[in-house]
Amino acid sequence: MEFDALMLSRIQFAFTIAFHIIFPAFTIGLASWLAALEFNWLRTGNPLYRNLFRFWVKVFAVSFGLGVVSGIVMSYQFGTNWSRYSEFTGNVLGPVIAYEVITAFFLEAAFLGIMLFGWEKVGDRLHFFATCMVALGTLISAFWILSANSWMQTPDGFAIENGKAVPVDWFKVVFNPSFPLRYAHMVMGCYLTTAFAVAGMSAWMLLRHPHDAPAAKLAGSRRSMSMALWFATIFVPVQIVIGDLHGLGVLKYQPTKLAAIEGNWDRMANMPLRLFALPDEVAETNHYEIAIPKIGSWVLTHAFDGVVPGLKEVPPDERPPVWPVFFSFRIMVGIGFAMLGIGLWSLYLRWKGTLFTNRLFLTAAMIMTPSGFGAVLFGWFTAEIGRQPYVVYGHLRTADAVSPIAAGAVTASLLIFIVVYAFVFGFGSYYLAKLLRRGPDPVEDIRGDDLGKKPKRPFSVPDEAIEGRPGHRALPAR
Numbered sequence: 001m002e003f004d005a006l007m008l009s010r011i012q013f014a015f016t017i018a019f020h021i022i023f024p025a026f027t028i029g030l031a032s033w034l035a036a037l038e039f040n041w042l043r044t045g046n047p048l049y050r051n052l053f054r055f056w057v058k059v060f061a062v063s064f065g066l067g068v069v070s071g072i073v074m075s076y077q078f079g080t081n082w083s084r085y086s087e088f089t090g091n092v093l094g095p096v097i098a099y100e101v102i103t104a105f106f107l108e109a110a111f112l113g114i115m116l117f118g119w120e121k122v123g124d125r126l127h128f129f130a131t132c133m134v135a136l137g138t139l140i141s142a143f144w145i146l147s148a149n150s151w152m153q154t155p156d157g158f159a160i161e162n163g164k165a166v167p168v169d170w171f172k173v174v175f176n177p178s179f180p181l182r183y184a185h186m187v188m189g190c191y192l193t194t195a196f197a198v199a200g201m202s203a204w205m206l207l208r209h210p211h212d213a214p215a216a217k218l219a220g221s222r223r224s225m226s227m228a229l230w231f232a233t234i235f236v237p238v239q240i241v242i243g244d245l246h247g248l249g250v251l252k253y254q255p256t257k258l259a260a261i262e263g264n265w266d267r268m269a270n271m272p273l274r275l276f277a278l279p280d281e282v283a284e285t286n287h288y289e290i291a292i293p294k295i296g297s298w299v300l301t302h303a304f305d306g307v308v309p310g311l312k313e314v315p316p317d318e319r320p321p322v323w324p325v326f327f328s329f330r331i332m333v334g335i336g337f338a339m340l341g342i343g344l345w346s347l348y349l350r351w352k353g354t355l356f357t358n359r360l361f362l363t364a365a366m367i368m369t370p371s372g373f374g375a376v377l378f379g380w381f382t383a384e385i386g387r388q389p390y391v392v393y394g395h396l397r398t399a400d401a402v403s404p405i406a407a408g409a410v411t412a413s414l415l416i417f418i419v420v421y422a423f424v425f426g427f428g429s430y431y432l433a434k435l436l437r438r439g440p441d442p443v444e445d446i447r448g449d450d451l452g453k454k455p456k457r458p459f460s461v462p463d464e465a466i467e468g469r470p471g472h473r474a475l476p477a478r
Contacts, residue, residue, distance in 0.1 A: 006402045008410040009081040012417065016074045018377060019421055023067030025376045028142055028187065029194025030060045031135035034115075036227070038128045052220050056198075058435050061116055066428045073417065081410065085391055085401035092158055092165045092173055093148050100144030108137035139187065146186055150179035152392050153383065154253045160395070177253055181246040182383075188239045189379065192232060193372025196339065199228035200369025201436050203362040222356050225365070229355075233343035240336060244299075251300055254393065255309035256318065257386035260325040262296060263289075267310040271296035276330075279322040284312060320388040328381040335375040342368055 034057055041049035078086050114122055114130035122130070157172025158165045167173050202225035209218060250258045258264075263279045263286050264271060272291035279286050297306040311319050342365060349355040356362075391398045 003407065005405050005407045005410055006399055008407055008414060009077075009402050009405070010398070012081065012410060012414045013074070013077055015414065016070065016077065016417060016421075017380075019425065020067065020070035020074050021376060021380060022373045023063050023070060024138070024142070025190045025193045025373060026197060027060060027064045027067055028138040028190035029192070030056065030063065030198075031131075031138045032191065033194055033198065034060060035128075035131050035135045038131050042124060042128055048219055048223055052224055055220065055435070056224075057116065059432060062428055062432055062435075064112070066425060069424065070421070080413075081403050081405060082391075082401050083403040085396065087164065088396050088401070089152075089165055089392060092151065092167050095167075096144055096148045096151070096174065100141055100148075104137045104141035104144065107140065108134055111137070142187055142190070143183060146183045147174050147176070147179050150182045151176045153182070153387060154178040155392055155395060165392070165395070178246075178249050181242065181249055185239070185242050185246050185379075186376075188235060188242060189372065189376050192235060192239060192339065193376055195228045195232040195235075196342075196365075196368050196372045197370075199225050199232065199342075200366045200371075202228065203365035204369070204436070206356060207359065207362050207366065218356070226355070229343065229346040229365075232339060233347060236336065236339045236343050240340070243336070247300060248302075251308075254386070256311065256314050257320060257325070258300070259309050259311045259313075260320045260322045260386055261329045261382065262300070262308065263322060263326045264296075264308055265311050267307065267313055269297060269305045269307045270294045271300070271306075271308040273299060277326070279326055281316075281319075281322050317389065320386050325382055325386045328378040328385070332375050332378040332382060335371050335378070338368065339371060339375075 034053055037049050037053040037056065040046070041053065111130040111133040114127065115134050118130070119127045151173060154177040155165070156176040157167060157169035157174075159168050160166070202221040205221040206218060206225070247258070250261070262271070263274050263277050265284050265286070270293070272293045273295035274286070274289060274291045277286035277289040277291075294304050297308055298304045300306060300308055311322070345361060345364070346355060349358055349361055354361075387393055389397050389399070391401045
């Protein structure tokens with residue numbers, strides 16, 4: 001492996017996007033989670049939902065800010081490290097990214113301040129509208145970003161003139177063949193990321209307190225965990241179905257990527273389902289293969305005798321790296337079935353009445369906190385590495401998209417990014433940990449005349465020892 005400008009630019013982009021994607025994956029789902037909490041508050045008047053909103057909106061604000069910072073850094077690389085890519089795709093993807101800014105970013109910017117700071121000024125219903133607009137903005141942002149990325153996977157609606165892509169049919173550009181299912185798959189992945197993060201964080205809060213602690217102390221964590229697990233239990237199977245349909249699209253439009261995902265070297269019918277193997281790209285075979293006969297063809301084509309393409313059908317320089325694609329996909333699928341197991345286990349414990357007291361389950365749910373982030377990351381690795389050696393599939397090679405830049409300059413910027421990201425995200429993670437350690441306030445700690453008011457410092461984290469501070473007056477018992 002030669003660490004030239006191309007390889008270093010790829011490493012730098014992978015590093016920045018891996019950091020960036022975890023925050024939109026969380027905030028897209030968290031924005032809708034906040035809307036659901038506020039809707040329940042307006043519907044029932046139960047202060048528990050208001051309390052949960054006030055807690056999770058702080059987590060959203062920090063995560064949203066970190067996502068914006070990392071996204072800006074990432075976007076600049078298109079001009080610095082990938083100028084030839086920008087030159088080739090600018091006429092097509094430039095307007096698409098501009099639509100994201102005009103429709104989504106402005107919408108989020110207009111209503112984010114109201115959602116974070118304006119509850120005591122605009123009233124409950126208008127504040128709920130602002131929360132919904134922020135949630136809608138995150139979905140619109142994902143729409144345009146996934147449209148642009150899907151166009152790079154399955155480009156359509158364009159012509160090449162003077163070495164540049166020129167739009168011919170904007171509808172086909174935006175709604176390219178892989179976009180609808182990739183968008184559905186990504187949004188559902190974001191929602192499940194949030195669901196398991198909320199459930200896991202809530203399980204951690206419950207584990208920190210004895211199960212016989214005062215009900216008011218545990219009510220917020222229990223309600224958050226219950227709602228998150230209901231969502232996960234219902235929609236993990238839906239995500240599996242969407243993923244299956246998306247796989248059919250990959251088979252149709254990106255057969256070489258599918259062959260790499262399956263570690264399939266020869267075109268064949270009755271392909272086995274490979275659970276494990278060590279692909280050998282030199283010998284063009286797999287070692288130590290563990291497979292179930294014929295099931296692979298059925299999974300991929302919905303027919304036991306379905307024909308699956310092989311990597312040998314294209315020259316070696318047209319193939320993606322097999323190892324990272326093969327294993328990233330299996331890690332993603334493994335996480336998905338672990339999520340399914342947690343959902344089914346939670347149903348059983350609900351039936352037994354021990355969902356919040358079974359410490360083994362609470363520990364498992366806590367361990368699954370980052371599972372959604374892992375699934376998103378490894379799914380992204382599968383999609384992006386599987387597209388290689390092209391950055392625009394079938395039209396622009398990654399090697400032809402890099403800027404004429406010195407390797408030393410890329411190395412210096414990569415090292416700076418590592419240091420800055422370590423500081424910024426380390427501080428952000430520390431602050432989030434403080435928020436989570438505090439947890440939602442007990443319902444009994446909200447005064448009746450405070451239910452319609454926001455705190456003056458909505459991101460402040462009260463000290464754990466606040467009750468011992470001079471001048472503190474305990475709230476009257478209810």
